[in-house]
Amino acid sequence: MKKVLMYTLLLLAASCGINKENKSTAEQPSTEAEVSGEITDSGSSDPYEVVLERPKYMPSETVLTDLVHTKLEVDFIWEKSQMNGVATITATPHFYPSDELILDAKGMEINSVQMNGSTLEFSYINDVLNIQLDKVYAKGQAYTVVIDYLAKPDERKTGGSNAITSDKGLFFINPKGAQDGKMPQIWTQGETESSSVWFPTIDAPNAKTTQEIFITVEDKYVTLSNGELVSSQAVEGGKRVDHWKQELPHAPYLFMMGIGEFKVVKDSYTRPDGTEMEVNYYVEPEWEASAKGIFGETPEMIKFFSELLGVEYPWDKYHQIVVRDYVSGAMENTGAVIFGDYVYRTDRELLDGNDQSTIAHELFHHWFGDLVTCESWSNLTLNESFANYSQYLWDEYRYGMDEADYQAEIEGNGYFRSSSMQGYHDLVWFDYDDKEQMFDAHSYNKGGRILHMLRNYLGDDAFFASLNKYLTDNKFKTAEFHNLRLAFEEVTGEDLNWFFNQWYLGSGHPELKFTQQIDTVNRKLIVTVEQTQDLELSPIYKIPFEIAVFDAAGKHVHPIELDALKASFEFGYTGTLNAYIYDDQQMILCQKEESKSVEHSINQYYLGERYMARKDALMNGVPERATELSDASQQLVLDALEDSFWHIRTLALGKVGQLNGGYASRASEIVGDILKNDPKSDVRIAALSAIKALVDDTAVLTSLYKNRISEDRSYSVLSVALKEFAGIDVEGAMKLAETLETERSSKIVYGVTQLYAVKGGPEKFDFIKKALNGKVVRGFDRLGVLNSLTIFVTRQEPQVAEQALELYANQSENGGMYMMMFLPQNLSYLNRHFSKKLSELKEELAAHEENNDALYADQTRKKIAAYKKVQNSYMNLAKQLEKEAEEDTTHEEEGAGR
Ligand SMILES: [Zn+2]
Numbered sequence: 001m002k003k004v005l006m007y008t009l010l011l012l013a014a015s016c017g018i019n020k021e022n023k024s025t026a027e028q029p030s031t032e033a034e035v036s037g038e039i040t041d042s043g044s045s046d047p048y049e050v051v052l053e054r055p056k057y058m059p060s061e062t063v064l065t066d067l068v069h070t071k072l073e074v075d076f077i078w079e080k081s082q083m084n085g086v087a088t089i090t091a092t093p094h095f096y097p098s099d100e101l102i103l104d105a106k107g108m109e110i111n112s113v114q115m116n117g118s119t120l121e122f123s124y125i126n127d128v129l130n131i132q133l134d135k136v137y138a139k140g141q142a143y144t145v146v147i148d149y150l151a152k153p154d155e156r157k158t159g160g161s162n163a164i165t166s167d168k169g170l171f172f173i174n175p176k177g178a179q180d181g182k183m184p185q186i187w188t189q190g191e192t193e194s195s196s197v198w199f200p201t202i203d204a205p206n207a208k209t210t211q212e213i214f215i216t217v218e219d220k221y222v223t224l225s226n227g228e229l230v231s232s233q234a235v236e237g238g239k240r241v242d243h244w245k246q247e248l249p250h251a252p253y254l255f256m257m258g259i260g261e262f263k264v265v266k267d268s269y270t271r272p273d274g275t276e277m278e279v280n281y282y283v284e285p286e287w288e289a290s291a292k293g294i295f296g297e298t299p300e301m302i303k304f305f306s307e308l309l310g311v312e313y314p315w316d317k318y319h320q321i322v323v324r325d326y327v328s329g330a331m332e333n334t335g336a337v338i339f340g341d342y343v344y345r346t347d348r349e350l351l352d353g354n355d356q357s358t359i360a361h362e363l364f365h366h367w368f369g370d371l372v373t374c375e376s377w378s379n380l381t382l383n384e385s386f387a388n389y390s391q392y393l394w395d396e397y398r399y400g401m402d403e404a405d406y407q408a409e410i411e412g413n414g415y416f417r418s419s420s421m422q423g424y425h426d427l428v429w430f431d432y433d434d435k436e437q438m439f440d441a442h443s444y445n446k447g448g449r450i451l452h453m454l455r456n457y458l459g460d461d462a463f464f465a466s467l468n469k470y471l472t473d474n475k476f477k478t479a480e481f482h483n484l485r486l487a488f489e490e491v492t493g494e495d496l497n498w499f500f501n502q503w504y505l506g507s508g509h510p511e512l513k514f515t516q517q518i519d520t521v522n523r524k525l526i527v528t529v530e531q532t533q534d535l536e537l538s539p540i541y542k543i544p545f546e547i548a549v550f551d552a553a554g555k556h557v558h559p560i561e562l563d564a565l566k567a568s569f570e571f572g573y574t575g576t577l578n579a580y581i582y583d584d585q586q587m588i589l590c591q592k593e594e595s596k597s598v599e600h601s602i603n604q605y606y607l608g609e610r611y612m613a614r615k616d617a618l619m620n621g622v623p624e625r626a627t628e629l630s631d632a633s634q635q636l637v638l639d640a641l642e643d644s645f646w647h648i649r650t651l652a653l654g655k656v657g658q659l660n661g662g663y664a665s666r667a668s669e670i671v672g673d674i675l676k677n678d679p680k681s682d683v684r685i686a687a688l689s690a691i692k693a694l695v696d697d698t699a700v701l702t703s704l705y706k707n708r709i710s711e712d713r714s715y716s717v718l719s720v721a722l723k724e725f726a727g728i729d730v731e732g733a734m735k736l737a738e739t740l741e742t743e744r745s746s747k748i749v750y751g752v753t754q755l756y757a758v759k760g761g762p763e764k765f766d767f768i769k770k771a772l773n774g775k776v777v778r779g780f781d782r783l784g785v786l787n788s789l790t791i792f793v794t795r796q797e798p799q800v801a802e803q804a805l806e807l808y809a810n811q812s813e814n815g816g817m818y819m820m821m822f823l824p825q826n827l828s829y830l831n832r833h834f835s836k837k838l839s840e841l842k843e844e845l846a847a848h849e850e851n852n853d854a855l856y857a858d859q860t861r862k863k864i865a866a867y868k869k870v871q872n873s874y875m876n877l878a879k880q881l882e883k884e885a886e887e888d889t890t891h892e893e894e895g896a897g898r
Pocket of ligand 1 (some may be wrong): 001161361365383384385
């Protein structure tokens with residue numbers, strides 16, 4: 001599963017209470033026991049007796065029954081958002097003989113359970129279906145039961161997680177077709193344990209079953225599920241039955257269905273044996289022409305990952321579908337991957353880049369997650385760390401090492417930021433409170449960075465041979481992190497407990513402080529490394545890594561091993577010591593503190609090959625607050641403006657304001673060239689802002705921005721240029737914005753609403769309304785437009801707010817899950833605004849009354865009444881949302897049965 005919108009999710013998750021304090025209290029006597037002194041088995045009434053509790057442990061689901069095959073026959077009652085189902089389940093006792101089959105079945109009506117035509121007794125309590133079999137079955141003795149049921153996902157209240165905002169399992173989107181511009185559709189989301197909302201199963205990651213699904217739909221719909229489309233048969237009533245079948249077993253959370261009037265864009269992958277495999281893209285009709293632009297690199301990715309792992313892509317096909325109101329970023333349902341509509345991009349929008357990392361992430365799960373599945377949610381990192389690391393592997397292959405290293409930096413920072421807010425826990429986390437907490441930056445980002453360290457330590461050959469072994473040994477089975485360790489140990493011959501204990505069973509990360517002494521007499525560099533992390537939280541790490549020393553003879557790489565709290569290392573050099581790079585491979589997951597001279601930093605830019613070495617060099621070689629930069633520092637900025645890697649160029653653009661004299665004028669020329677010719681739109685965007693530091697002639701800037709707005713093909717550049725232009729000429733920008741209103745670009749329309757939000761009059765309301773309700777603005781840009789609307793409303797008369805209420809109400813009904821997360825913030829912002837406005841007006845009224853200005857006082861009273869009325873309406877909506885949210889939470893607590 002791939003998360004998106006990290007920043008929002010982090011804010012929401014900040015309250016989930018996982019933190020260092022919680023962890024340490026678990027190891028101490030509980031306050032309750034201390035105070036109550038109730039637990040006194042020995043008869044002693046010693047009030048100081050403390051009762052130590054064993055640490056909490058969330059085990060894997062005990063396997064009583066092995067699923068063998070799951071056959072589903074389903075059809076839909078769109079107008080009620082319900083599904084009729086017949087599940088034919090073949091199973092066998094796992095080890096101990098048994099005469100019962102226990103299944104998860106959430107919020108269903110169970111009509112009957114049969115075996116060989118005879119009815120079986122069952123109980124159905126708290127979402128658990130307990131079926132009494134006709135006799136005791138022994139291990140290996142298979143039996144088949146047939147369950148007739150009705151799935152009612154909408155009548156089940158839902159919870160959610162960091163990665164997923166609803167656990168309804170089966171989603172009917174605009175099922176009655178009441179909303180314009182939203183194609184009616186049905187899709188499913190199984191992870192973590194929601195598949196059992198739409199079919200009875202053992203809903204745990206350590207269950208696996210083969211599957212087939214017969215989906216009955218009206219003929220106008222296409223269907224998608226796991227496995228191959230075996231047949232598609234017309235039946236009476238203008239309907240059709242599609243039969244999808246997957247003969248390879250996978251976990252129930254990977255079961256998937258997608259239904260709607262999608263267009264299917266066909267593509268293919270050629271396997272090494274010459275056979276073709278279908279790789280299709282399911283999109284809404286208007287995106288048919290863009291589908292290959294968005295997903296077209298998938299076949300190349302399948303080839304790359306298959307070869308890298310030495311394990312050929314194991315499944316029947318690889319289809320991808322884009323749905324509306326999706327509750328996560330994307331999901332790795334076996335051979336039937338689902339994405340939210342944020343991935344839609346026109347060819348022109350694709351100029352700003354494509355979200356290949358998500359495509360890679362879901363694809364890599366087809367080895368790590370789908371083929372070998374984590375046996376419990378505690379071991380989730382076995383799925384997500386690999387999917388996360390696939391993004392590095394793909395970037396490295398497709399765009400080069402700098403791009404991969406840059407993305408790795410972002411992933412690492414994501415972990416540092418979120419764990420500092422949410423707290424630290426072991427990577428393999430046995431004492432979580434809620435399985436949904438596992439979907440955090442530990443399982444994903446930190447896990448990915450740890451794999452990268454292991455790869456650097458072992459070398460590529462050993463690393464990928466070990467992954468091959470892990471996949472081969474555990475295919476179609478489940479695994480815990482020890483299986484991974486054992487695969488690495490068997491391949492390399494090395495006991496790797498030291499690595500796995502500190503990284504998989506430990507919390508936090510090293511904080512490394514590097515200092516150096518340079519002995520110019522004896523030509524020696526003495527490096528001291530200190531581990532400064534909180535040792536109560538984190539272990540003292542053993543870290544093998546490399547230090548590079550650059551002298552007159554060139555580059556010398558020294559492998560070292562830090563295995564103590566503090567250690568010093570000596571390196572001789574010849575001639576002049578030019579630079580030294582700690583962690584030359586750029587791989588340690590740590591927070592690093594260094595203090596190098598400006599001169600050595602500047603040298604490091606020219607000598608260091610990797611992205612991070614050049615970035616650090618630029619940041620330290622051009623000190624931020626320096627009043628006057630040396631020639632070498634200024635030259636460094638100029639050279640970095642022409643760095644081969646785009647992100648270094650954007651960083652250098654941030655420093656052009658520190659240049660002077662000839663360096664500044666040379667920079668103007670380079671920045672001018674960047675604005676027109678840099679291939680990367682992010683760099684051109686950075687240049688739009690940087691140029692202000694070099695040019696202070698408003699007329700020149702005006703013509704430059706107008707020129708970019710008319711010339712640049714990138715919508716992102718255009719939108720930023722418009723904002724910059726508005727900064728110097730609001731009226732001009734407003735006029736230009738009007739000409740952009742009809743662009744078919746989510747970014748542009750959103751950008752225009754941003755401008756109107758702060759500068760537009762009431763006549764712009766209709767445009768913002770259209771932007772919010774229309775089809776052009778998609779994905780998370782819609783949340784941005786909602787913000788624009790809110791800011792806009794605060795600048796208008798109450799009548800406009802009254803008109804806007806309908807838009808907020810509409811979003812609360814039809815806006816989807818992410819919109820529901822944002823609406824309350826917007827409503828409370830408006831509430832504060834109305835309150836502030838009311839108190840201002842009341843003061844105004846008092847002043848009028850004091851001055852006996854009857855006419856003005858009357859007008860103000862009317863205004864107050866209007867604001868009160870509108871505030872009440874908004875508050876009613878907010879209360880209604882709050883109540884719905886509360887109901888959801890209550891139900892979630894009740895439902896925690898299993
Ligand atoms: Zn994932």
